[in-house]
Amino acid sequence: MTDAVSGTSTRKSSTRTAGKQASGQEPRSRSTGGSKRRSRPGPRQRLLESATRLFTTEGIRVIGIDRILRDADVAKASLYSLFGSKDNLVVACIEELDKDWRRRWEEMCADRPKPEDRILAFFDMAIADEPKENFRGSHFQNAASEYPRPDTDSEHRIRQAALEHRRWCRDTMADLLTEKFGYASRTLADQLIVFLDGGIAGSKMSRTVSPLETARELAKQLLYTAPMMYTI
Known part of the structure; x- marks a missing residue:
């Protein structure tokens, strides 16, 4: 009697499984794997x-x-x-890092209408990034430093891709300074980018954000005292 019931139960289970297969249904594990692949x-x-x-x-x-x-x-x-080639992949990686950095800077500046606050955002981003990046320093500085004397066209392109990020930072700062003071401010932009470079390098060495915080304070002082240094 028990065997008969067991057999009936087994047949019903087999029938249900066959029905699922016939309707195109697959075990959950297979479906999940397919979803991950897609x-x-x-x-x-x-x-x-x-x-x-x-x-x-x-x-x-x-x-x-x-x-x-x-x-x-x-x-x-x-x-x-x-x-x-690998070198082309390196260039592509640096360009993607640059795009991501610019995008995040724009997001940080979304609620910063004043040009001086947008300039300080460069320092604020570095202060936020360095601990998360384990104080590895600027990816762009690091890439350029690996090719101090480029020998091939590919190596020149890697270095130029890294330098392009720095040029964009400097030019953006210069435009914001011009917006703030009403006159071309390339020299001030050069000073600010040196503050940023030095702050990042110092934080990498000391493994603290203190050098970057000092650089930010120097930048802030420059932003608020610069009009006294020039005749407009």
Whole structure:
């Protein structure tokens, strides 16, 4: 009697399973796996994310192609078809870091209408970033320092990509200074960018934000005393 009931239960279970398979339903684990595969970033994005993480935490020159490919789970052929070379990938990573930095600066400045507050946002961003980045310093300074005397066109492009970020910071500061004071302020922008460079380098060495806070205070003093130094 018990065997008969058990057999009936087994047949019903089998019938339900067969019905699910016939209707196209799959076990939950398979569905979840498929969803993860569908939401997975494409090869280009995975390469950029892996390379950026490795370059910024360990350095550019010490990271080989094979390490990036393993981390990104991408075939070598895909890397060369998408970027052409490791150096091109480095340039792309630096450009993406620059775009992200500019975007975050714009977001920080959304509620800062005064030009002087927008200038100080450069320092505020660095103060916020350094502890989160384990005091590694500026990714752009670090990249440029790995190629102090570039020998190839690719190395020149890597260095130029890093310097482009610094040029944008300086030019943006200059425009904001002109907006504040009503006259061209390239020299003041040069001083401010030196404050920022020095603050970042000092924080990297001391592993504290104190040098950046000092740099911010120097920038603030300059912003409020500069009109006394010039005849408008």
